[in-house]
Amino acid sequence: MPEHPRKRRWPGPALAVMMAALLSACGGSGYQTKGIEGLLPDLAFRLTSETGETLTAADLRGAPTVVFFGFTHCPDVCPTAMARIAAATEAAGESLDGDLQVLFVSVDPGRDTPQRLADYTDFFSDRVTGATAPVERLRELTKRYRATFDYGEPNEFGDYNVSHSSAMYVFDAEGHARALFRPSDSVTGMAADLRRIARG
DSSP, X not given: OOOOOOXXXXXXXXXXXXXXXXXXXXXXXXXXXXXXXXXXXXXXXXXXXXXXXEEEGGGGTTSOEEEEEEOTTOSSHHHXXXXXXXXXXXXXXXXXXXXXXXXXXXXXXXXXXXXXXXXXXXXXXXXXXXXXOOHHHHHHHHHHTTOOEEEXXXXXXXXXXXXXXXXXXXXXXXXXXXXXXXXXXXXXXXXXHHHHHHHO
């Protein structure tokens, strides 16, 4: 049984209000989802991939990247998000070719081993790569992109839930933040913005 990660409380409502205010600023016009150009830093991370090897942002340069923070035991938000990005990618059509990658960053390193991540991502698409890191490094990474996660109390069997942000972050081929896909955004709108970002 993996050790339950050290808990850390975040000021949920206050942080949510602050994030909304920060991301409500102008971040590029013409997006059907939320344009965030100039509002978030470039893509940067150092993680352990589902192959067990070190993965950095430099390894993903050259193609647009969608980043999602989740965990494989997630009952609803994560599988829904992965299904939506798969549908949006299909709807975007040939304009994407093979030039789109999805990075599923697990914020549950205690349970999400490389093999479990590989099994999980393979279910959705070969475009999806799973990765994770020690909790403190994940804290730094999610803070960089104004995302959050927290651990619930374990039950009698040691199982616990992980609350986390539900948005997907879209970066262009150079690693610049371009769009934020929210659960309220349509698959059609996501597809249109993927085509736009893929064009440069």
